[in-house]
Amino acid sequence: MGDETAPDEIGPKQMAMVEYLKLGDDPHLVAYVCDACGATYFDRRNACAACGARDFSTGRLANTGAVRTFTIVHRAARGVPAPYVSAVVDLDGGGRVKSNIINIEPTPSNVSLGMRVRLATYVTATDDDGNEAVAFGYEPEAA
Amino acid sequence: MSNQDPVWILGTSMTKFGRYADKDLIDLAAEASLGALDDGGVTMAEMDVLAAGCLYEANGGVGQRLQKQLGQTGIPVYNVANACATGATAVRTVMMAIKAGEAQMGLAVGVEQMGKMGMLGADRAARSDKQVFERKGRFGSVVGVEGRLGTNMMPGVFAQAGMEYAYENDGVGFEQFAKVAQKNHEHSTLNPLAQYRKAFTLDEVMSSEVIAYPNTLLMCCPTGDGSAAVVLVSDEKLKTLPREQQRRAVKVSASVLTSDPWTEGCQVQPDVNTLTRNAADAAYEDSGVDPADLDLVELHDCFATAELRHYDNLRLCEPGGAGEWIDKGGPWRDGEIPVNVSGGLLSKGHPIGATGVANLFEVATHVRGEAGDRQVPDAKVGLAHVIGLGSSCGVHILERSGL
Ligand SMILES: [Zn+2]
Numbered sequence: 011m012g013d014e015t016a017p018d019e020i021g022p023k024q025m026a027m028v029e030y031l032k033l034g035d036d037p038h039l040v041a042y043v044c045d046a047c048g049a050t051y052f053d054r055r056n057a058c059a060a061c062g063a064r065d066f067s068t069g070r071l072a073n074t075g076a077v078r079t080f081t082i083v084h085r086a087a088r089g090v091p092a093p094y095v096s097a098v099v100d101l102d103g104g105g106r107v108k109s110n111i112i113n114i115e116p117t118p119s120n121v122s123l124g125m126r127v128r129l130a131t132y133v134t135a136t137d138d139d140g141n142e143a144v145a146f147g148y149e150p151e152a153a
Numbered sequence: 154m155s156n157q158d159p160v161w162i163l164g165t166s167m168t169k170f171g172r173y174a175d176k177d178l179i180d181l182a183a184e185a186s187l188g189a190l191d192d193g194g195v196t197m198a199e200m201d202v203l204a205a206g207c208l209y210e211a212n213g214g215v216g217q218r219l220q221k222q223l224g225q226t227g228i229p230v231y232n233v234a235n236a237c238a239t240g241a242t243a244v245r246t247v248m249m250a251i252k253a254g255e256a257q258m259g260l261a262v263g264v265e266q267m268g269k270m271g272m273l274g275a276d277r278a279a280r281s282d283k284q285v286f287e288r289k290g291r292f293g294s295v296v297g298v299e300g301r302l303g304t305n306m307m308p309g310v311f312a313q314a315g316m317e318y319a320y321e322n323d324g325v326g327f328e329q330f331a332k333v334a335q336k337n338h339e340h341s342t343l344n345p346l347a348q349y350r351k352a353f354t355l356d357e358v359m360s361s362e363v364i365a366y367p368n369t370l371l372m373c374c375p376t377g378d379g380s381a382a383v384v385l386v387s388d389e390k391l392k393t394l395p396r397e398q399q400r401r402a403v404k405v406s407a408s409v410l411t412s413d414p415w416t417e418g419c420q421v422q423p424d425v426n427t428l429t430r431n432a433a434d435a436a437y438e439d440s441g442v443d444p445a446d447l448d449l450v451e452l453h454d455c456f457a458t459a460e461l462r463h464y465d466n467l468r469l470c471e472p473g474g475a476g477e478w479i480d481k482g483g484p485w486r487d488g489e490i491p492v493n494v495s496g497g498l499l500s501k502g503h504p505i506g507a508t509g510v511a512n513l514f515e516v517a518t519h520v521r522g523e524a525g526d527r528q529v530p531d532a533k534v535g536l537a538h539v540i541g542l543g544s545s546c547g548v549h550i551l552e553r554s555g556l
Contacts, residue, residue: 025286027301029293051420053291060415079320079422081312082366083304090300093363096309098317098422106418108303118327118366123320135296138284143296 027134027143028052037131037146038073041105042066050105073129074151075101080123082116095121099148112147126151158388160251162403162551163258164193167381167514170348170502172268176378178210182264183222185380185507189260190223193384194398197224200384201256204231206243206263207506215264236541237453239263240381240509241410245547247385248408257390263511264380265504273307273374273455273503303421307542308365308373308456314425315367315458318465318475325461325476327367331358332479333457334372334499340486341496343527348377348502372457374498381510383517391556399556403517406440406534406550413544423542425459429466432548436536437468440550444468447490448532449519451512453540454497460484464492467538467548491529494519509547512537520553 026033030040030052041050046063050071057064078098086092095111112130114120127148134145166188168181182205190196205216211234220230229250235242240263247259286295299305304313319325335355341347353361353371361369386394391402411432416424437443444467452467454460461479464470469490470478478484484492495501495515498508516535518524524532533553540546 025295027294027296028298029288049415053420059420078418079313079317081304081309081316081368082363083300083306083309084363084365085308086304087299087306092300094300096303096313096365098303098313098418100418106421108421110301110303123316134301135286137286141286143286145296145301 023140024133024142024144027145031131031144031146033131033144037129039071039107039129039146040068041071043069071105071107072102075099075127075148077111077121077123077125077127078106080111080121082118082121097121097148099127110147111149113149160248160405160408161386161388161391162383162405162513162517163195163386163391163398164189164191164384165382165514165517166192167346167507167511168379169346170377170379170504170507170511173266173378178207178215178264178266179218179222181266181378181380182215182219182262185264185382186219186223186260186262189382189384193386195258195384197260198226199258200226200228200260202229202231202247202250202259204233204243204246204259204261206233206235206239206261206510207265208234208236208239209265209267209505219262235545236543237455237505238410238509238539238541238545238547239506240511241539241547241549242509242545244383244385244510244513244549245408245410248405251385251387258384258386260382260384261510262380262382263507263509265506266378267376267504268378270376273376304365306365308368310423310542311456311459312365312368313422314462315456317422318462322473322476324480327359328355329476329479330367330372330457330461331355331369333454333460334358336479336485337454337493337497337499338371340494340527341500343494344496344501347496347500348375349496349500368456368458372499374455374503377502377504379502379504379507379511381507381514383510383513400554401521402554402556403520404552404554406442406552407436407548409435409439409548411435411546423544425540425542425544426462426466428544428546429463429538429540432546433467433538436548436550442534442550442552444490446534447536449491449494449516449529449535450538451493451495451497451515451535452538454493454499455503457499460492460497463538467536486527486529494527494529509539512539513549513551516551520551
């Protein structure tokens, strides 16, 4: 995504695990925004799924929001550490995103519907050249 | 014929769902197909069209391979795949051929052989990490997103669908979701065609292994093998058949297929609700049947969390009242509107391609009054629903003949 002020790679060693995560001093998410109807997308679209228009701009999404729904995955895909919390977050100011709830014990008593959360980043994998892939998740705002 | 005339189910059959190590896919499809032809009192030579639904062998020419066992009569064959709505889509394919006036009679069969894959959707491998990171795909990802940016696996996706309902409505939680599984396992004890026929207490459901909270193992459907088939006939043709065939015929009062319209957030959490509501509302309008008229419903309980939402999506309960409805026993076989008296996907099983035809078999068998021990007393009208992620939803309303 063309966002020159927030490079998605800082130095040779860290890169965002997906292009819609921007790193730097102020990590945040960006989305393609339909110029006609305002629908947001994390992936490249040929035309807007909501209205059919073909022109998109890039917009910044808020780092805070509320947990709309979650699950605690115990039987995970091969190679994925479990249990972990998967959640959909309603972002302040619009947009909905799915990621893990991090920096908590993954039990039902530690996650609640409507819980306030904020974006946090962490290194999730390292390749053979020492490059680090940076992921994002959401942690309780109160923490 | 006019395309306003109804299409009828003349014959229907299904194999018991389970595991058939000693049979192949075509054995299962042939068993259901021959059973449906026999049940309808017709032969392959009378079929004008064949539609075969199978997901895992979608490019395997299943319809033509089946003809080699049933009769190569040269009729058009459609091999269809549409996620978990594959079977319903095969039925609709034959229905459209009849409605279009291209066929008077046709056979729709759904079949799947999944073997011991374990629980549905549980075992997808994460993308293996590259040795040197390189951006790939439309998200420009450098490592697999599964488990890092939430889950896309079915038990979790449907758990999130249920928890979203709990977020929006009062009186819904782990216990209400678990009651769905308790009910369907209990119902399956009466169905000789079910893969599992074991009842569990609510406590056993809630304390079984957690797969994706709140879904425990007993709240997730198994994989398995099986097939189901229907013979459809035009109104005009049916009226030329003997009286007994007309009496046992089941009227297809509505047949609707929808996909998921764009809704806020559907890019991160598939919306299984809007397309179900759209399909149900269209089916009620087409048939003139009101939800309160339904004597039974077979709906797509791939996970217990999904079934609870669909009470609301199919207008079986008050808006927002699915938790209260199960608490008061509404969907039990002796309740207000019996739901999944077959045992549902949770216990009858879910051989994917067969599922959307098997639920028509179930509803048809009840409105004919031929369901044996599990018969819903004096059932006259029922609804069958399936949904496949991606998404695709099929809703059919079936009524007793009256001829
Ligand atoms: Zn748009």
